[in-house]
Amino acid sequence: MSEDPKPYEPLIEQPSGLAGIFAPVAGFGVTLSSMFRPTVTEQYPFEKVPTKPRYHGRHQLNRYADGLEKCIGCELCAWACPADAIYVEGADNAALPDGAHRSPGERYGSVYQINYLRCIFCGLCIEACPTRALTMTNEYELAGPTRAGLIWEKDDLLAPMREGMLAAPHPMVPDTTDTDYYRGEIAGPVAEQVEWVTEHRPDDPTIESATAAAQAAASDQAVR
Numbered sequence: 001m002s003e004d005p006k007p008y009e010p011l012i013e014q015p016s017g018l019a020g021i022f023a024p025v026a027g028f029g030v031t032l033s034s035m036f037r038p039t040v041t042e043q044y045p046f047e048k049v050p051t052k053p054r055y056h057g058r059h060q061l062n063r064y065a066d067g068l069e070k071c072i073g074c075e076l077c078a079w080a081c082p083a084d085a086i087y088v089e090g091a092d093n094a095a096l097p098d099g100a101h102r103s104p105g106e107r108y109g110s111v112y113q114i115n116y117l118r119c120i121f122c123g124l125c126i127e128a129c130p131t132r133a134l135t136m137t138n139e140y141e142l143a144g145p146t147r148a149g150l151i152w153e154k155d156d157l158l159a160p161m162r163e164g165m166l167a168a169p170h171p172m173v174p175d176t177t178d179t180d181y182y183r184g185e186i187a188g189p190v191a192e193q194v195e196w197v198t199e200h201r202p203d204d205p206t207i208e209s210a211t212a213a214a215q216a217a218a219s220d221q222a223v224r
């Protein structure tokens with residue numbers, strides 16, 4: 001004779017009494033209580049929520065106050081990158097005509113690319129940069145329609161010209177060295193630099209504001 005099957009024994013003890021009556025609809029309690037809590041949904045892209053100040057967004061290549069570029073084409077950022085996302089080619093400032101510089105010192109970055117298909121936004125590149133040329137902004141909207149479009153070139157990454165800056169290339173501030181630039185001792189363009197650009201690129205749109213900045217700096221100097 002076959003044995004009687006064992007009766008069903010639930011693994012979890014079933015509630016009894018009132019709790020047992022409301023058990024099938026208890027899950028709705030979570031829904032109902034959530035209806036009276038503050039909304040956490042973000043209406044992106046219609047409303048953009050600011051990131052934390054130290055958020056790692058797209059990169060930026062910075063300039064000195066006189067408009068020279070901070071990047072010296074040393075490639076340390078490229079070597080530090082774990083994703084092989086950066087490509088740099090350096091070039092000699094001495095090869096530029098009439099004593100012009102793109103950056104203080106011997107070298108400048110002639111080609112600079114970041115491949116945002118590879119970048120993991122770890123920030124190791126900005127830690128490696130000896131001149132603080134490379135920093136990261138809070139900008140996170142980096143989608144693009146093509147793969148090639150996600151390789152950002154130097155012109156895409158360069159910081160915009162601020163009021164009073166003089167567009168490179170042009171000579172360094174007279175009687176200064178690259179060390180003076182690295183120490184932050186350059187406050188803005190001087191008359192000699194403005195004259196050089198006026199002679200070589202008379203249509204340069206930054207001449208006007210750089211002239212005003214150089215004159216203001218000179219009159220400050222005279223007062224002291």
Ligand code: SF4
Pocket residue numbers: 080081082083084085086114118119120121122123124125126
């Ligand atoms: S943030 Fe990281 S992955 Fe992106 S370029 Fe810099 S080092 Fe490479």
Ligand code: SF4
Pocket residue numbers: 070071072073074075076077078088109128129130131132133134
């Ligand atoms: S961004 Fe900085 S680390 Fe990279 S090549 Fe320029 S100076 Fe060197």
